[in-house]
Structure formats: C-alpha cells, structure tokens
Amino acid sequence: MRRVIFNQKGGVGKSTITCNLAAIAAVEGKKTLVIDLDVQCNSTQYLLGSRVEDADRTVAHFFKDCLGIALFGGGKAGLEDLIHESPFPNLYVLPAHPDLEALQSRLDSRYKIFKLKETLEQLEGFDQVYIDTPPILNFYSQSALIAAEKCLIPFDCDTFARDALYTMLNAVAEVKADHNPDLQVEGIVVNQFQKQANLPRQLVEELIEAGHPVLDSKISPSVKIRESHSQSSPLVHFAPNHKLTDEFKALYAEIHR
Numbered sequence: 001m002r003r004v005i006f007n008q009k010g011g012v013g014k015s016t017i018t019c020n021l022a023a024i025a026a027v028e029g030k031k032t033l034v035i036d037l038d039v040q041c042n043s044t045q046y047l048l049g050s051r052v053e054d055a056d057r058t059v060a061h062f063f064k065d066c067l068g069i070a071l072f073g074g075g076k077a078g079l080e081d082l083i084h085e086s087p088f089p090n091l092y093v094l095p096a097h098p099d100l101e102a103l104q105s106r107l108d109s110r111y112k113i114f115k116l117k118e119t120l121e122q123l124e125g126f127d128q129v130y131i132d133t134p135p136i137l138n139f140y141s142q143s144a145l146i147a148a149e150k151c152l153i154p155f156d157c158d159t160f161a162r163d164a165l166y167t168m169l170n171a172v173a174e175v176k177a178d179h180n181p182d183l184q185v186e187g188i189v190v191n192q193f194q195k196q197a198n199l200p201r202q203l204v205e206e207l208i209e210a211g212h213p214v215l216d217s218k219i220s221p222s223v224k225i226r227e228s229h230s231q232s233s234p235l236v237h238f239a240p241n242h243k244l245t246d247e248f249k250a251l252y253a254e255i256h257r
Helices: 014-027 042-048 059-067 100-109 115-122 139-147 159-178 198-209 223-230 243-255
Strands: 002-005 032-036 091-094 128-132 150-155 184-190 214-218
Touching: 002 014, 002 139, 014 032, 014 042, 014 091, 014 128, 014 150, 014 243, 032 042, 042 091, 059 100, 059 115, 100 139, 115 139, 139 159, 150 159, 159 184, 159 198, 184 198, 184 243, 198 214, 214 243
Parallel strands: 002 128, 002 150, 032 091, 032 128, 150 184, 184 214
Antiparallel strands: none
C-alpha cells in the first residue's frame, strides 16, 4: 500500500502524521518505507536524527538519474540503494535533500512526473509506503499523488486551513482525473483538535455536513509531539503510554479497517 500525506498549507502536521503512522506500522511488524519529498527534510530528520548531507544517498540522486545527470554526482543507483535503515526495527527512510529544489524545473519540463510511480511499482519487499510531501502542489507532490493509492489530508482546525482544504481537494481530484484514476482520498485527519473549543468543533462539523470524509480519529495538541521531534523518536517509541500515542494508534487502526 502506497499512501501520500498531502496538504498545500504548511504547518498542518504532514511530517508528524507520516512518521508516526509509519512507526506504528513498523511496530505492527510491517516492513515500512517513508519517502521524504520535502526539501525541508523534516521526516528525514525525525526518523534518522539528522539530514543526510550527501545528496547521492538521497531521493535527489534518484531524480538526477531521471534526468541522466547522476553520473556526474556519484554514479547510477537503484532506489533500493538510497534507502536508509532507521534506528527502529522494520522502519526505513528514503531521505530528502535540499538539492531537490534545483532539480524541479528540469524534471517538470522533461515530463518525468511518472518516474516515481513506475519505480515504486517495481520496488519489492515493503508492506507499506508513506510519502511525505512539500506544502505546495509542485512536481514532487504531484509525483507522489500519481504514485500513491491513497491520500490522507491533514487539517489543523483554523479558517485558513478550511479555505485551503477546498482548493487542495480540487487539486487532488484533478490529478486523479488526469493521471491516477486509482487514487482514493482516504480521509481528512483532524490535527491540533481541541474538543472544548468552539471553533474547531464548528469547522469539523461544517466539513462533515458538506460530505467530506473526515476521519473519526482526531489528534490533540500536545507538547509531547515537540519533545518527540527533538529526540528524533516517534511517539510509539518515545512515549508509548501517552494519550497522543493512543490517538495515533486509533488513527492507524481506522485507516486499516
């Protein structure tokens, strides 16, 4: 199963949701791969503890291969050669790198938008793949949407997020219509949900009334997630008995029913 976590709005918890769901999958015994396509490298740092400085050991090298320029930066490598073991059993990372930014316009102009999908369809050995995306509909997020089977959409309970959500749903529908008819919006993940506050409840109710696929499982705000980030340890390892960990486990169970 290939799953993309995408929203065009930044700060909605894409990397946090990606890494924590992937970590739970790995604990459940699934050999799991996280692909980081965001130049900020947040998922890479969260799971590996730091950025990977050598671009030839990251997904940037894969995209250089797509352009035929990897021979100038360390030789051709298969995708499996760029995957790193994380410190956590069954959990692997294909890291991002800032070099992705400079490659984007050339990849787009040469229509390499299907390369990630074609390569992942041939990649063997992984039970689940989670793809973290940049907070914009660019070449990399489109590549991820084309490569994925399911899409999770984080929503962080403010008015700007609601407005951005409608734009993003249209963008996903367009990718589905033009490039990936098998893509399913698996659900909207309500993040930073304060159930005692009026605005978050109102916004979620509006989405449900409009017929959008809001998932039952919701993620609460907590300083524990920032502590988890700072220790480069997903919650299932960092705080296995915490309420927030239970919420992520409930989310994982809901999308795997």
